[in-house]
Amino acid sequence: MVFKLWVENGVLTPKHLETIEGRLSEVNASTDIGRIPTHISGNYGVFSAAEWKNWTVSFSLYALCGLLPQDDYRCWEKFVLVCRILCKPYITKDDLVSADALLLNFCKSFERLYCPDKVTCNMHLHCHLKDCLLDFGPIHVFWCFSFERYNGAFGKFHTNNKGIEIQFMRKIMTSKFCETLKETLSSSSFFDTLGCLFDDERGMVKLSHTMTDVVKIIKLAFPGSLDYSGISGTHVSLPKAYKISMLDREDLVFLLASYRMMYPSVTLNISHFGEIIRKYPYISILGEKFGSKSDCRKLRSACVLACKVNDHDSCSYDLRPCRVDFYFSHTACIGEKDVTNVFAKVTWFREYQDRYKYGNALQIWFCNKYEESGSSCFMPVERIRSRFSRGITGASKDLMCICPVTRRIISDN
Structure with missing residues (x-):
C-alpha cells in the first residue's frame, strides 16, 4: 500500500523504478531467502505476502536509499526496523516496547506526510499489536504465512488433474505412514539399514534440540551472554564429510583467547588443547544452514553478522559483518572433561568511515578490504x-550496503 502510494503521488518516478530494478538485480543474498520478481514497476501489485516481507526486511532500504526524500525514507525506516524486531525467532519485552514505540512514530509520520485520509484501519491496528503479542505470544504463532506456503506446497504436487483431492490425501497418508514406520523401525535391528530411506537431511548429522536450547543459543549471539558452561552442543548439525587439519602455534593462541571468554570460570592454557581439528565447508545451526568461502555452492550464505569482541578489551562488543572462511570442530580439556566445540574461522570486513550514512538500519562497509587477523578471527558459531x-555501491564498487536476514529455526520438537 505504501509503495503504491509513492508511485501514485510521484514520489517514485518511472526512472526511480528502473533504478530500483537495477539495484535488486545486483543484490547478493542467500538463495533460500527468495528474490523479488523482476519488473517491479508492473508487478508490485501482485506480490505475495512472503515477497512483501522479503522486500521490506531485506531489500527495501538498499533499493530506496537516495531515491526517496529524506522524510519519506526515515518514515519507512521505522517500519522496517519494526518488522525486523517482530520477525525475530526470539523477542524480549524490551524489544516489544521498542517495536510499539517505532510503530506509533511510523503512523504519526505517515499521517503527517500523506494526510489522515491515507491512514488505513491496519495502521490503527498497529497500535494494538503489542497487546496481541503479550496475550498470544510471538507473531509467528498467528501470522498467516503458513496458509500461503501450504498453497505453494499443494501447487507443487504432481497430479493428473482428475480426482485431485483423493491424490492429495493419498500423498498425506503415505507421508504419515512413513513417519510411523520410521518410529517403529527405530527400535529394531533393521533401522541401520533402512533408516536412511527416511532421512530428509542426507549428508548431514541430524541432531535434535529443545526449545530451552533454542533460547540459550539465541541469547549467546548477543553481548553479555558468552558463558558456554551449560550448552550441550545438540543445536549444531555437521556434514558427514570433513577434512583433518592442524593448528599452528599462532592459531592456538588465538583459539585460547576465545576459549577463555567462553569459559571464564575455568583456568585454561595451551596444554589443554589438541592441535587436530575437523574442517567443514558448511554447518546447520538450529536447522538453518550457513555456508563458507570454502564451499562455492554456499558462498552467498557465508557472510554473517556477529558480535566482534575487541582484541584489546574483552568487554567491548560491536555487531559487524564478516565472511566465514571455514568451520571446524575442536576438542579441549575443560575442567577435567573433554569438550568439543564448533568454531568459525572468519575474516572481518573493514569499517567505512561514513558507516551510518543511511542510518543504523542500512550500514555501509568496505566489501573488499578486511581487518587484520587477531584473536577474534576464531569465533564460536553460537555468536x-x-x-x-x-548490495554493492560506491563509485569504484568497493562498498556494500548490508541488511540483516531474519534467523530461521527449524525444529522437529
Whole structure:
C-alpha cells in the first residue's frame, strides 16, 4: 500500500523504478531467502505476502536509499526496523516496547506526510499489536504465512488433474505412514539399514534440540551472554564429510583467547588443547544452514553478522559483518572433561568511515578490504547473529550496503 502510494503521488518516478530494478538485480543474498520478481514497476501489485516481507526486511532500504526524500525514507525506516524486531525467532519485552514505540512514530509520520485520509484501519491496528503479542505470544504463532506456503506446497504436487483431492490425501497418508514406520523401525535391528530411506537431511548429522536450547543459543549471539558452561552442543548439525587439519602455534593462541571468554570460570592454557581439528565447508545451526568461502555452492550464505569482541578489551562488543572462511570442530580439556566445540574461522570486513550514512538500519562497509587477523578471527558459531544480504555501491564498487536476514529455526520438537 505504501509503495503504491509513492508511485501514485510521484514520489517514485518511472526512472526511480528502473533504478530500483537495477539495484535488486545486483543484490547478493542467500538463495533460500527468495528474490523479488523482476519488473517491479508492473508487478508490485501482485506480490505475495512472503515477497512483501522479503522486500521490506531485506531489500527495501538498499533499493530506496537516495531515491526517496529524506522524510519519506526515515518514515519507512521505522517500519522496517519494526518488522525486523517482530520477525525475530526470539523477542524480549524490551524489544516489544521498542517495536510499539517505532510503530506509533511510523503512523504519526505517515499521517503527517500523506494526510489522515491515507491512514488505513491496519495502521490503527498497529497500535494494538503489542497487546496481541503479550496475550498470544510471538507473531509467528498467528501470522498467516503458513496458509500461503501450504498453497505453494499443494501447487507443487504432481497430479493428473482428475480426482485431485483423493491424490492429495493419498500423498498425506503415505507421508504419515512413513513417519510411523520410521518410529517403529527405530527400535529394531533393521533401522541401520533402512533408516536412511527416511532421512530428509542426507549428508548431514541430524541432531535434535529443545526449545530451552533454542533460547540459550539465541541469547549467546548477543553481548553479555558468552558463558558456554551449560550448552550441550545438540543445536549444531555437521556434514558427514570433513577434512583433518592442524593448528599452528599462532592459531592456538588465538583459539585460547576465545576459549577463555567462553569459559571464564575455568583456568585454561595451551596444554589443554589438541592441535587436530575437523574442517567443514558448511554447518546447520538450529536447522538453518550457513555456508563458507570454502564451499562455492554456499558462498552467498557465508557472510554473517556477529558480535566482534575487541582484541584489546574483552568487554567491548560491536555487531559487524564478516565472511566465514571455514568451520571446524575442536576438542579441549575443560575442567577435567573433554569438550568439543564448533568454531568459525572468519575474516572481518573493514569499517567505512561514513558507516551510518543511511542510518543504523542500512550500514555501509568496505566489501573488499578486511581487518587484520587477531584473536577474534576464531569465533564460536553460537555468536553468529544472522546472515545478511548486501548490495554493492560506491563509485569504484568497493562498498556494500548490508541488511540483516531474519534467523530461521527449524525444529522437529
